[in-house]
Amino acid sequence: MGEHVLITCFVVVVIGGMGSIKGAFVAALMVGIVDTFASVLFPAVSSMVVYILMAVILLIKPQGLFSN
Incomplete structure (x- = not known):
């Protein structure tokens, strides 16, 4: 239950780097865009x-990407 989200x-x-808020934000955008385009x-x-990404x-x- 919720394993995919986790x-x-x-x-x-x-992808963003441990402890990096900016990296997590950029990585979330990248993952969302790549996942959406890949599914289409x-x-x-x-x-x-x-x-693969x-x-x-x-x-x-x-x-x-933006590690501390």
Whole structure:
């Protein structure tokens, strides 16, 4: 019950950087936009696109977008 929301919140925090409010805000916008466009354009893999985004960002910046 609510696991999907909890996992999405975890992805937002990881992408934004632990302890960064600005990073969490930017990451939430990115995840929302990417998830919406993926569900429209690629419905077969829409649930996986957010995790691919997280993996790509963590490969580029392992501490998150705006880490402390």
